[in-house]
Amino acid sequence: MIRSRPIVIATAVVATAIISIGFASRADVKSKSSGEQASVTAQVQLAKVRATKIAAKSEVTGALQPAKALQFGFEVGGRLAQILVKKGAPVAAGQVIAKLDPEIADAQVAQAEAALKAAEAGAAVAADGAARTAQLRATNNISDQQATAAENQSHAADAQVLAAKAQLAQARAARRRHDLHTPFAGVLVEAPDQIGAFVGPGSVLFVVEQLDPLVLHATAAESDRPLLTLGAKVRVASAASDVTTDEARISSIIPSADAQTRRVPVEISVPNKQGRFTAHTLARAFLPLGAQEPALAVTASALASTGGDHLYVVGEGGSVRRVQINVIDRGAKEIVFRANEPIDQVVDYPAVDLETGSKVAVRGAP
Numbered sequence: 001m002i003r004s005r006p007i008v009i010a011t012a013v014v015a016t017a018i019i020s021i022g023f024a025s026r027a028d029v030k031s032k033s034s035g036e037q038a039s040v041t042a043q044v045q046l047a048k049v050r051a052t053k054i055a056a057k058s059e060v061t062g063a064l065q066p067a068k069a070l071q072f073g074f075e076v077g078g079r080l081a082q083i084l085v086k087k088g089a090p091v092a093a094g095q096v097i098a099k100l101d102p103e104i105a106d107a108q109v110a111q112a113e114a115a116l117k118a119a120e121a122g123a124a125v126a127a128d129g130a131a132r133t134a135q136l137r138a139t140n141n142i143s144d145q146q147a148t149a150a151e152n153q154s155h156a157a158d159a160q161v162l163a164a165k166a167q168l169a170q171a172r173a174a175r176r177r178h179d180l181h182t183p184f185a186g187v188l189v190e191a192p193d194q195i196g197a198f199v200g201p202g203s204v205l206f207v208v209e210q211l212d213p214l215v216l217h218a219t220a221a222e223s224d225r226p227l228l229t230l231g232a233k234v235r236v237a238s239a240a241s242d243v244t245t246d247e248a249r250i251s252s253i254i255p256s257a258d259a260q261t262r263r264v265p266v267e268i269s270v271p272n273k274q275g276r277f278t279a280h281t282l283a284r285a286f287l288p289l290g291a292q293e294p295a296l297a298v299t300a301s302a303l304a305s306t307g308g309d310h311l312y313v314v315g316e317g318g319s320v321r322r323v324q325i326n327v328i329d330r331g332a333k334e335i336v337f338r339a340n341e342p343i344d345q346v347v348d349y350p351a352v353d354l355e356t357g358s359k360v361a362v363r364g365a366p
Helices: 005-039 103-138 144-176 222-227
Strands: 042-048 050-072 078-083 096-100 179-181 186-190 206-220 233-238 244-253 264-270 282-299 310-314 320-330 334-339 345-348 360-362
Touching: 042 282, 050 186, 050 264, 050 320, 103 144, 206 222, 206 282, 222 264, 222 282, 233 264, 264 282
Parallel strands: 042 360
Antiparallel strands: 042 345, 050 206, 050 282, 078 096, 096 179, 186 206, 206 264, 233 244, 233 282, 244 264, 282 334, 310 320, 310 345, 320 334
């Protein structure tokens, strides 16, 4: 057993040497890999910055309301016989959308027409008698009293004709009101589900709304009122979806503040030809304040916001520099901003780990 000890010790020494060589090899490989990674330069693409003009804006929130809305029904009573338009369908101005049963109304018109013909016949007889009486009076064959009576009868018959005409006009008007017409073009948003019910005069049965344009009702601060301009373009965005438009315009600025909020009511006309906006929902409006001033614009994909809004500029030697900016308008495709220095091009789609001093290579550059 004593003689075998040198062999065991030698074996342990050899194993230790092999392990040390393995660790050294791994460290050397790791060192080479780090050196290779350090030599790799990130590839970036640049976005062009353009000059533009923009006014300061104030963001307000309000409700989108129809330009016109009316709850209405028949002016006369009767049994609902027809509904000609379904809920949700567009209607033209003056279009008939419903009818009452016209049986009684038609009978009343016929009765009034007959009464008029009878009155006209009576007036003709009275006029003929008055003419004959006038001839006899000229020859002194009748007294003045008889002639005056015949003349008065003729006048009374003419008055009956006028009364009969008025009754006929009233009957015809009542008949026309058995057909319900829309007062303006729009969309039928409310209607009865079935026919057959008796409806009274003035009962609200239908609702028509004009949905193009919509009107955004909002309020602005009193200090902003002198900076608002009628007809100025306004960006409007739905509060619940990604629907936006840049073609809305200020249609009204009320020169009287709301008694409770002390803010100035503002109405904005929002075009809605394709029905992208929904009436009676909330929307945001960005009111332009004052005249337009110089600014810069770039694609929204170039903006980085971690630690404050900023862009990355590539300097000489491919070194990246961070530039803080003041974003004035955040659009889906483009942002408008101001910077304390001139900027021509910036890094588009900047990486999360990009920072000042990073070395990059511009994609597509010689």
